[in-house]
Amino acid sequence: MWRQKVACCISLAALVLASMERARAAENFAVKTFVPTFNGSDSLGANVSTILALRLWATLRPRPRPNPNNLYFGVGQIEWSRRTIEEPQAAMQAGTETGSQIVLWGDAREYGPGVIVLSNLVIPPSEGSARARQTWTVTVKDASMELGLPGAGYQFSPLIIGSDVVAKYSRPNQVRVCEAKLADCTGELLGNPFRADRIEGNFAFVRRPSGATGWVSLPNLSASQSEVIGFTAALISYFRGDFEQAENFFSNVRDGKPAPGQDIREYRSEGVVRNDAALLAGVSKFRRGQGIEGLRSAHAQNPYSRYAVQALVMADIALAASPRSGDAKAAHVKEASELVESYRDLFPPDDPWLSAADRSLRNLN
């Protein structure tokens, strides 16, 4: 079986931190996403994962515009590999081995008379500074509440691949460098290594070590690719502290709107992805200082989510602890206290988050 010889790409982007939380100005850090070759009986999986990796890279922004606060988001990396992954535990392990915070893996397979591409995302357990970047912390005096992510793995909606895309991308070596922005050409294969300088619409402008440059077509594979790209890009932004972009991308996934730069009709996200996108859009919005309403809305939408309750309680406590809370302090303490009491039975008695929430509320009184 031929495997397309495409580059493993590590995209490095110096970005900036745009949030109301304290910028980590001097800290140099990287958030890496590992994209192994998607499984499949022919080259379709390899071509699709290459296109998704480049699409994902296109969402890494160097800095917010405008950037009056000269913020810093560290380094974003997308690593594409020829390795294939077949199950979630192996994806977790690959993430740990490559030092990646996110692994986007999947396969392309026949289903009835057509082909579908199944994409999955896992977030391997992490330690130290990487874990800290995935964790929202609210501290009131001696009490610190920590909240990670609502889930560690996601199954995205399947990409329904049209017969034209299947015909073209089931052949090996279909990602080629063209002299102009063309969907198809007989230019050289996208070998490795290469640098991608910029994205314009559905094309990436690439440069190779020889100095040769050209355009690589990034076709729209399926409406659902917006869910895959949008949610993964939102998580990367969240881990980097780019809460403005995280909120935008999570909101797009929640609302079924296309990812940036994609000329694709609206879609409906997979149920769990949509729910968690709504939660994390609310958290991102709050963490960039744009209010608590997104979290109230997510809680109202799904009152059975303990994560939504925890996020809302933390937001209330953070607002109550703010020196500017003024007359609103009592209302925030009341809302947080009532939520904690109402949902107390969903926590083990010795749960560290619950203990910290109780201590925080005592500290505020």
Place this chain on the structure above:
Amino acid sequence: MHRLAAILLTAVLAASAIGPARAAENVDARRIILLLVVKPPDENAEKGVRSWIQLFQNNVRDLLSDFSSGATRGIKVEVATRDVPDTPRQNVLEASFAQQPSLQVLSTVGTSGGQSTLVDNDIYLGDFKGSLTDPYVHISQQILPGQYAITREALAAVTLYAYAMAIAATAPPERSRFAVCQVLDRANMYRNSDLDPKARSGLERLFRAIPVELEARACGGKK
């Protein structure tokens, strides 16, 4: 938009050996999802049913991989298949359920329908019917790419519901409440999915039972 970022692309030429998966957890309980697969009438139907089975197995694995701690750590779910000559009657499903530690038993019947295969599932939930009055759920699906999301989400809702009921049966409420609520909440998220009218009607009773179970455990907080 101009990209100032430098992009370094390097090849990983050697396919890395994938290390052994993390050692299986020491499980206390095992539950089987048994597919009783009726021999398909022709080669096309056979192909459709086989691809459906493989995806179902993968989906169950991926669906439950997120619930591997706390009260759920003790439950390991496996999917098994058994070929049968004829469509199994209800007493066969029920007997199969009782013969082993089961999560659910599905009769799986594939028939050819023009260019695609139709797969009919009668799903018996046995002890894990929860507040469903009838322990059977029926799902019928065309094996077509555009229908796959519906198929996956419908089966996910049923599997998660049974899994939540299984957790509830293996641990006292004070230890299992959150795990049960978490899994039921996940199942509940499929209520608003874009299921077609046929799939929705088959799942209507289940989608009414899920919130009943959530409320019974005060998963939405004590009022």
